[in-house]
Amino acid sequence: MTDNALAKAPAVREVLRQGSVDALAGFGEDxxxxxxxxxxxxxxxLDRMVAE
Incomplete structure (x- = not known):
């Protein structure tokens, strides 16, 4: 990855983490x-379908 991308990676990870938290709100662990x-x-x- 470029230096620019590496510098932005923590912010991107946080956005993805928060999106997961929001999307799974109300779901139990099971x-x-x-x-x-x-x-x-x-x-x-889907992988099998693409490979055929």
């Missing part, structure tokens, strides 16, 4: 775990 597992499976299916 629900977040389930959601992540489902999204991983969905992504694997």
């Amino acid at each position: 629900e977040i775990t389930t959601l992540c597992a489902l999204l991983r499976r969905l992504n694997e299916n």
Whole structure:
């Protein structure tokens, strides 16, 4: 990464972290775990579709 990008990385990480917090507001830990597992499976299916 460029020096400019490295300098901006902490701010970008914070924006992404806050977005995740906001998007998952009201979800329990079990629900977040389930959601992540489902999204991983969905992504694997999409990867397979692209590879075909």
